[in-house]
Amino acid sequence: MAKAKFLKSTVVAVLVAYSSAVTLPALAQSAPSNPGCKNTAAVALIGGIFGALIGGKDRASGAAIGAAISAIACMALDASSKQTQSSAEVMQQYQAQHDGQAPQTVSLMKYEGQGPTSVGRDSGKPVELVSTGALVVPEAQQQNSQFFEELQLYVPGEKDPKIVKKQIALTDGGGGFQQSFKFSLDKTFPQGQYAYRTKILAADNSVLGERVGKFQVI
Numbered sequence: 001m002a003k004a005k006f007l008k009s010t011v012v013a014v015l016v017a018y019s020s021a022v023t024l025p026a027l028a029q030s031a032p033s034n035p036g037c038k039n040t041a042a043v044a045l046i047g048g049i050f051g052a053l054i055g056g057k058d059r060a061s062g063a064a065i066g067a068a069i070s071a072i073a074c075m076a077l078d079a080s081s082k083q084t085q086s087s088a089e090v091m092q093q094y095q096a097q098h099d100g101q102a103p104q105t106v107s108l109m110k111y112e113g114q115g116p117t118s119v120g121r122d123s124g125k126p127v128e129l130v131s132t133g134a135l136v137v138p139e140a141q142q143q144n145s146q147f148f149e150e151l152q153l154y155v156p157g158e159k160d161p162k163i164v165k166k167q168i169a170l171t172d173g174g175g176g177f178q179q180s181f182k183f184s185l186d187k188t189f190p191q192g193q194y195a196y197r198t199k200i201l202a203a204d205n206s207v208l209g210e211r212v213g214k215f216q217v218i
Contacts, residue, residue, distance in 0.1 A: 075162055075183055076183060076184075077151070077153075077162070077164045077181055077182070077183045078181070078182045078183065079151075079164055079166035079179070079180065079181050079182075080166075080179070080180045080182075081149075081166055081167065081168050081169040081177060081178070081179050081180075082169055082177070082178050083169050083170055083171060083175050083176065083177055084132070084175070084176035084177060084178050085134060085175050085176030086172060086175050086176075087137060087142060087170070087172040087173055087174035087175045088172075089175065089176070090109065090134040090135070090136050090174060090175055090176055091136055091174070093109070093134070093136075094107060094109065094136040102138060102139070103136050103138055104138065105138065106135060106136065106137050106138070106141065106145070106174075106202065106208060107135075107136040108133055108134070108135055108136075108200055108208040108209040109133065109134040109135075109136060110132065110133050110134050111131070111132075111133035111200060111209045111211060112131070112132055112133065112211075113129065113130060113131040113132070113198065113211055113213060114129075114130050115127070115128065115129040115130065115196075115213055115215060116128075116215045117215055117216065118215060118216040118217075118218055119185060119215055119216070119217050119218070120217075120218055121185050121186055121187055121189060121191070121217060121218070122186075122187070126182045126183060126184045127182065127183055127184070127185060127215070128180055128181070128182045129151065129180070129181045129182075129196060129198070129213070130178065130179070130180050131149060131178070131179040131180075131198055131211075132176070132177065132178050132179075133176070133177060133200065133209070134174075134175065134176040134177070135147055135168070135170065135174045135175065135177070135200075135208075136174055137173045137174030141173065142172060142173025142174055143173060144173075145170070145173040145174065145202075145203070146167060146202075146203040147167070147168045147170065147200060147201065147202060147203070147208070148165050148166060148167050148168060148200070148201045148203075149165070149166055149168060149179045149198055149199065149200055149201070150163065150164070150165045150166075150198065150199045150201055151163065151164050151165075151166075151181045151196060151197075151198050152196060152197045152198075152199075153183075153194065153195075153196045154194060154195040154196065154197075155189070155190065155194060156190045156191075156192035156193060156194065156217075157190055157192075161196075161197075164181065165201075166179060166181070168200075179198075181198075185217060189217065190217070191217050191218060192216070192217060193214055193215075193216055193217075194214060194215055194216075194217055195212065195213070195214045196212070196213055196214065197210060197211070197212045197213075198210060198211055198212075198213075
């Protein structure tokens, strides 16, 4: 019994170490390549052993859960960003809607998004979540302004979301933008409803706007 407990503790420690190495950092400005997860099969094996140990009598189910946990830890999210309108263009649009007045503080306009309603794990197609919007920045603040979009992805059965943060590509301090977060799923990921939240953040992490969505994995 003592030997079994020791083995379980050892596997837990190894899995935690692996997860710590591969979990996407919340403050990353772009999606990392997850160097700690190059050998996904090895990580899934560790998760499977861990799941089997904690699964008690139902070892097969426990192994599947453990493998899914490891796959989630190794999920790679690719983020991209491009500017679609200049700062001057979005400023003109703002002023046209506000009697010619420029904003006193940064204003987020037309923050919208699109994504799938359902995803097949065996389709081989990546999931892509796209956001569009426009940041209207007062002229005095344009020179040093930086903005980011953060994605929080909630996987069924997981308490904490996967988080990735991407800087918005704006060459002149403001303007229109399109952001994309893309990732792939396979049979190691659980079926069910995945929820997500995206936020537009200023450099000081203040929230300028957010939206939520969900899709079904089948």
